[in-house]
Amino acid sequence: MQTYLVGGAVRDELLGLGVKDRDWVVVGATPEQMLTRGFTQVGSDFPVFLHPKTHEEYALARTERKQGHGYHGFSVYSAPDVTLEEDLLRRDLTINAMARSEQGVLTDPFNGKKDLESRELRHVSEAFQEDPLRILRTARFAARFQPLGFRVCTETMVLMRSMVAAGEVEHLVPERVWQEIQRALHEHAPGTFFQVLRDCGALDVLIPELASETDFHAAMNALHCVHANNGSTAERYAAVLSRLDEHTCKARAKAMKAPNDCQQLARLATAFAPVIRQLDPVQPSADTLLELLEKADFWRRTERFSQLTHVLGCTLDPAGRHALEALGKAAIAASGVDPQTLIKQGFSGKELGEAIRSERLARIAQATCCTPT
Known part of the structure; x- marks a missing residue:
């Protein structure tokens, strides 16, 4: 022994x-x-x-x-x-x-x-092709050791492509795929994981919505930004799906069986991005800003709102980030409304809800230099 x-x-x-x-x-x-x-x-x-x-x-x-x-x-x-x-x-x-x-x-x-x-990731034997999960593991090791100069060797990349072409990746269980993705999102160079999957064709099976080069590189830039800011798993995942529209994002996240917090944050990020892009960065609509805060459930989910703004900050262009700053100001202003003060003033029931919203709207308008519509 x-x-x-x-x-x-x-x-x-x-x-x-x-x-x-x-x-x-x-x-x-x-x-x-x-x-x-x-x-x-x-x-x-x-x-x-x-x-x-x-x-x-x-x-x-x-x-x-x-x-x-x-x-x-x-x-x-x-x-x-x-x-x-x-x-x-x-x-x-x-x-x-x-x-x-x-x-x-x-x-x-x-x-x-x-x-x-020689800094090469090489399969041990042809038995590698018997388990398609090894494609994801190889991509994950590439992401971990990329700063040391590692790369997938040509022979292994050819084998991985043949496995994808044979339909092996389609037999992977979503839960196992998610385990590898979750770990890869926190490797030293997470974008390398997705690049390797793209190079061998596996990404077209797992996240086909990132097929276009423009969308892929935009998503990877967002992921790199979130990674540099030491973002959470949910933030990193939302960055990967940031180029999708809300409906497609929701369907893809559900199919991948990502945890609920990851699914929700990704969906919110894709829902908020187009609205924020349409905001006037100089004089944004107070009504729209309040609606976004309500949609984000800001008063009960402040931590998630913070994660959301982090993701959006990595996915929006400069004009969009300027508008995002207005949303941040709106959040601070609206959180200053104290329902207990309004209750003491005699408001209750439906009238209390209307008074709270009206006060929040006024404060947002003042903080963002805009006028309620």
């Missing part, structure tokens, strides 16, 4: 990066032996165990064989006779297919160290 540190920990160690998660492969062991040593088994697809003290994951060496479409379309074989090389062979990229023994000896059967040095 031999234990090896594998995958990302070995890769990041060789790159001189900090190692966050450590995964291990155990060769020559049975589940019973692992349990006897105090490990706890987790998962049902294949034998993975948690160390009794460190709680790090230890997986028994295994092989996989494609049996059908999708993430679950594999048969897994795990037994003491599976070798370390056989286990590494099933991995996606050569830089993730290295192992280090407990004595510090590096096992690198697929030249992952050489690809690290």
Whole structure:
């Protein structure tokens, strides 16, 4: 029974990066032996165990064989006779297919160290094409390591294109796709993720609305802006869909099964952008500004409103951003209205609602130098 540190920990160690998660492969062991040593088994697809003290994951060496479409379309074989090389062979990229023994000896059967040095993302074997999710993983690693100069090698890009052409991407489960997108949005160069997907044709399947070069580059510029401002996941996602109209955005976000906060922010951003573009930046309509605040549910969702203005600030042109400033002033002015003060003045029921709106409108008009219509 031999234990090896594998995958990302070995890769990041060789790159001189900090190692966050450590995964291990155990060769020559049975589940019973692992349990006897105090490990706890987790998962049902294949034998993975948690160390009794460190709680790090230890997986028994295994092989996989494609049996059908999708993430679950594999048969897994795990037994003491599976070798370390056989286990590494099933991995996606050569830089993730290295192992280090407990004595510090590096096992690198697929030249992952050489690809690290040449800054190339290369598939381990033709088995790469058995799992279309690996297209997204490769794009995500490209986004993570782009600042270090990594690129997808020609051979792997050709293989990814052939997988897309064969319709493999269409079999991906939306929930799994979202997991990869969510992680990619927070990589060092998130735009690279979408560029790689575009280069291999996968983006045309996943977000076909970004097919045109103009829309794609505008969306990536917005994403880069939000990323530079350390935006939330919802803000980054809204930036990606910022070139869509409200109806199309709502349909796409729903199809991708993005979380509700991401769907709502993306829809609001696409709904607000055309209205703000039509505002007079010098003398905007107080009525329109108040309607936008109400549509954004500003008084109950102030944090989301802040996220919305961040996204719009990254998607609008200079004239639009000037009009957006008026919306910000309107929000500050309108939030100064105290309903309790109006109640003390005798307003109640429907009249109270009308008085609150009237006062908000007047304050917005004064703050933005415009006249209520």
